[in-house]
Amino acid sequence: HGFQLxxxxxxxxxxxxPEYIYINAKQMKVHKDTEKKIKIIAGxxxxxxxxxxxxxxxxxxxxxxxxxxxxxxFNLSSTHNSxxxxxxxxxxxxxxNHEKVNGSTLIILAKGERLKVKGxxxxxxxxxxxxxxxxxxxxxxxxxxxxxxxxxxxxxDYQSGNxxxx
Numbered sequence: 599h600g601f602q603l604x605x606x607x608x609x610x611x612x613x614x615x616p617e618y619i620y621i622n623a624k625q626m627k628v629h630k631d632t633e634k635k636i637k638i639i640a641g642x643x644x645x646x647x648x649x650x651x652x653x654x655x656x657x658x659x660x661x662x663x664x665x666x667x668x669x670x671x672f673n674l675s676s677t678h679n680s681x682x683x684x685x686x687x688x689x690x691x692x693x694x695n696h697e698k699v700n701g702s703t704l705i706i707l708a709k710g711e712r713l714k715v716k717g718x719x720x721x722x723x724x725x726x727x728x729x730x731x732x733x734x735x736x737x738x739x740x741x742x743x744x745x746x747x748x749x750x751x752x753x754x755d756y757q758s759g760n761x762x763x764x
Contacts, residue, residue, distance in 0.1 A: 603659055604742070606731060608731045633669065641656075641660065654729075655729045656728060657727065659726050664716075664721045668716070669715065671714050672712075673712060674713050676710060677709075677730075682704075685722040686702075687719045689716060741753065
């Protein structure tokens with residue numbers, strides 16, 4: 599599997615030159631113990647810090663492989679929006695009963711600080727979290743702006759070859 603994370607920028611930074619960060623296997627920071635293997639792409643797990651740093655939304659991006667009947671515990675910032683994308687296996691999030699979570703599933707997390715994930719089977723998932731920018735969102739094709747008018751202007755600029763000239 600390959601995954602891309604596109605981070606929305608605040609309006610004042612929207613027309614900045616895009617930054618594409620390719621992380622190869624040698625750059626990947628990893629925490630591994632008998633219960634789990636975590637590739638830390640952004641953020642920090644224990645003393646391991648991922649290669650993506652200094653972003654305005656303070657992202658956390660972990661690729662987690664969790665063994666059957668083992669736990670992944672992590673403290674999230676209560677100011678961040680967070681989700682888990684289950685790639686394979688079956689997991690249980692938190693202590694409350696909920697529907698079975700297995701296969702390819704997106705789980706949007708309630709705001710809180712303590713995340714607890716149990717591997718019902720051997721599982722693989724992404725944990726992604728970031729500080730919201732608190733601005734309106736308009737989408738059109740690959741563009742994310744703040745208004746429909748800005749989307750139309752971005753499409754026009756792209757088609758005319760004038761998109762992001764900085």
